[in-house]
Amino acid sequence: MKENDYDALIAGTGPAGLTAALYGQRMGLRTVVFGDLPGGSTYMIENLANFPGLMPETSGTQFGTMTFQQVSQEGAHFTMSLVESLQVTNGDGGRRRFMVRDAAGKEYTAPAAIIATGRTPKQLAVGNAQMRGVHFCSICDGPLYRGKEAVLAVVGGGNPAAQHALTLARIAREVFLVCRSANPGMDDAHKRQLAGQPNVTLMTGTEVVGLQGKDLLEALVVKTVDGGTKDIPVEGMFQAIGWNPNTGFLDMAVDATAEGYLKTDASLMTSCPGLFAAGDVRETDMWQVLTSCADGARAAKHVVDYLADS
Numbered sequence: 001m002k003e004n005d006y007d008a009l010i011a012g013t014g015p016a017g018l019t020a021a022l023y024g025q026r027m028g029l030r031t032v033v034f035g036d037l038p039g040g041s042t043y044m045i046e047n048l049a050n051f052p053g054l055m056p057e058t059s060g061t062q063f064g065t066m067t068f069q070q071v072s073q074e075g076a077h078f079t080m081s082l083v084e085s086l087q088v089t090n091g092d093g094g095r096r097r098f099m100v101r102d103a104a105g106k107e108y109t110a111p112a113a114i115i116a117t118g119r120t121p122k123q124l125a126v127g128n129a130q131m132r133g134v135h136f137c138s139i140c141d142g143p144l145y146r147g148k149e150a151v152l153a154v155v156g157g158g159n160p161a162a163q164h165a166l167t168l169a170r171i172a173r174e175v176f177l178v179c180r181s182a183n184p185g186m187d188d189a190h191k192r193q194l195a196g197q198p199n200v201t202l203m204t205g206t207e208v209v210g211l212q213g214k215d216l217l218e219a220l221v222v223k224t225v226d227g228g229t230k231d232i233p234v235e236g237m238f239q240a241i242g243w244n245p246n247t248g249f250l251d252m253a254v255d256a257t258a259e260g261y262l263k264t265d266a267s268l269m270t271s272c273p274g275l276f277a278a279g280d281v282r283e284t285d286m287w288q289v290l291t292s293c294a295d296g297a298r299a300a301k302h303v304v305d306y307l308a309d310s
């Protein structure tokens, strides 16, 4: 076997990619995994909810570290380097192979590949959203405001926005949860938790249309339900307004939704034979650690079946 030639290339070190490597290795595949953080997006989770058997005080970082160690012990090879490009090539004897070029410029090949690269949060389309005080992750950046009696805002209306607000409520004097929709998409459990937080104000039907401040955020400019605008002075703003699936490295045409999520069949194979997708990056109806792990396990199983049949 050639150096850097594997049975499966796995892009992403989040729950989906790590579980795909775990199951793949245990089913006899030689896997190589590309990515940055052990555990992927789970580093943003302060208390990992909805994972059977894990106590709620388990953090996403603990989960990611433990899973990474578990998969390493099974012999998966980690490059800790991102995929720069993934393309289909013709290998020896004209057999179809996938080739990854990673950020270090190294090339890796395999007859199958699993995309498990998750999704990246969207940014507000306001001019100066790069200034200090603008954030995405309350777990990572919330502690910057500890002990400062800060007034903070979270923008968004889904469960991640609610979680950010709950995390920040323990740090800040006041938190505004600014939601464009009149009916926030968060589940009832989050609504109940927010209602129990006296220092969180949910502002529905309110849209952020601008930011005040030069290098440092000073206030949100919002459009209110009655059509007027007003400033809300804040020291920090956390965005939770949607996602872009991470697929920009794909050097081939693969069927995707209008938002860019990869479409898969019942075996999690994309429209490109031998290319599978797992976790948040694929078209699905739940974006959770558990469902991403399940996807990773199933994708590995279907890679084994695919290789046996081809």
Ligand SMILES: Cc1cc2nc3c(=O)[nH]c(=O)nc-3n(C[C@H](O)[C@H](O)[C@H](O)COP(=O)(O)OP(=O)(O)OC[C@H]3O[C@@H](n4cnc5c(N)ncnc54)[C@H](O)[C@@H]3O)c2cc1C
Binding pocket: 011, 012, 013, 014, 015, 016, 017, 034, 035, 036, 037, 039, 040, 041, 042, 044, 045, 047, 048, 049, 050, 051, 081, 082, 083, 084, 116, 117, 118, 119, 160, 163, 164, 246, 249, 278, 279, 280, 281, 287, 288, 289, 290, 292
């Ligand atoms: C604030 C917050 C709280 C959450 N709380 C919970 C919770 O309590 N319970 C729960 O079940 N879920 C929760 N989630 C959702 C959960 O984190 C995701 O559903 C899960 O991490 C998705 O796993 P994944 O492996 O598909 O993708 P990810 O975890 O996003 O991992 C994908 C990885 O691929 C990497 N990547 C991107 N591009 C490339 C590339 N070119 N090459 C290689 N790697 C690449 C990314 O950097 C990332 O590390 C939360 C999410 C957020 C943001």
